[in-house]
Amino acid sequence: DQQVKQNSPSLSVQEGRISILNCDYTNSMFDYFLWYKKYPAEGPTFLISISSIKDKNEDGRFTVFLNKSAKHLSLHIVPSQPGDSAVYFCAASQGSYGQNFVFGPGTRLSVLP
Amino acid sequence: EAQVTQNPRYLITVTGKKLTVTCSQNMNHEYMSWYRQDPGLGLRQIYYSMNVEVTDKGDVPEGYKVSRKEKRNFPLILESPSPNQTSLYFCASSLSFGNTIYFGEGSWLTVV
Numbered sequence: 001d002q003q004v005k006q007n008s009p010s011l012s013v014q015e016g017r018i019s020i021l022n023c024d025y026t027n028s029m030f031d032y033f034l035w036y037k038k039y040p041a042e043g044p045t046f047l048i049s050i051s052s053i054k055d056k057n058e059d060g061r062f063t064v065f066l067n068k069s070a071k072h073l074s075l076h077i078v079p080s081q082p083g084d085s086a087v088y089f090c091a092a093s094q095g096s097y098g099q100n101f102v103f104g105p106g107t108r109l110s111v112l113p
Numbered sequence: 114e115a116q117v118t119q120n121p122r123y124l125i126t127v128t129g130k131k132l133t134v135t136c137s138q139n140m141n142h143e144y145m146s147w148y149r150q151d152p153g154l155g156l157r158q159i160y161y162s163m164n165v166e167v168t169d170k171g172d173v174p175e176g177y178k179v180s181r182k183e184k185r186n187f188p189l190i191l192e193s194p195s196p197n198q199t200s201l202y203f204c205a206s207s208l209s210f211g212n213t214i215y216f217g218e219g220s221w222l223t224v225v
Contacts, residue, residue, distance in 0.1 A: 004155075006155075009153075034213070034214075036216075041218070041219070042218055042219070043117070043203055043205075043216030043217050043218045043219050044156070044203070044216045045216070046213045046214065046215070049213065089155060089156060091156075091214075100146070100158055100161060100171065101158075101214065103148075103155040103156035103157070104155050105153050105154055105155035106155050
């Protein structure tokens, strides 16, 4: 059973509009979350993170929202650009010694010009 | 430049022929790990290492071995590869557990 779920395998958005990528988790002990972006033929690269003591973290065009009660986080990209087209992975960890990051299956974002 | 370097990037091998995928990082990171990426399953951890001579199983360790004799290197060993190990493999490192993970560019492995 997947502990981290990204229920949309793909998403298409028009350039300049908002992209919203969703992630749900089942383990209530998770307290640190990250988003990674992956282009074809490259390794994933870190995008943005959030710890459970916050409900929002912003970095330029990227904002991550965390709803602990719903065990849900989302990544907002505003405005979306064609260069944002990639696969986005959500990852979660318990943050305590010996635990590791659990990744979701990824969502492929296509930003259309 | 901070890097995680994997080799080979692409490999086709036959069932049962031992192979090693090397991984090296130049950031003096303590924590290193190996993941495989399969369609619909995302990144699944194979093995990880908290420091030199300290390794532990991840979620899908069967059929794999690792070693951590030096801080910078963390090779992944497939003693007797099978077709179900055909996958895209990523090595990763971080300063310590819980910190941001840096990934290598990936190694495409096909076992026929």
